[in-house]
Amino acid sequence: MLLDFSIVRQQYIEDCENCCNPIQVNFVVESQEISFFSANSIEQ
Numbered sequence: 001m002l003l004d005f006s007i008v009r010q011q012y013i014e015d016c017e018n019c020c021n022p023i024q025v026n027f028v029v030e031s032q033e034i035s036f037f038s039a040n041s042i043e044q
Contacts, residue, residue, distance in 0.1 A: 001039075005029045013042065 001017070004010070008029045013022050021043045028036040 001025070003027060003029075003034070005032060016041075 001014070009027075011024070011026045013024050015021070016023050021041060023039050024042050026036070026038045027034055
């Protein structure tokens with residue numbers, strides 16, 4: 001998974017590279033470092 005640090009707060013849905021199920025990705029960048037990251041399945 002590649003993260004774009006040019007946008008400091010992001011939330012998006014991406015398909016898992018292994019199982020193709022959708023996951024919700026959230027992350028925050030501060031001083032060019034990840035200060036928060038989560039990736040959760042949205043499969044029911």
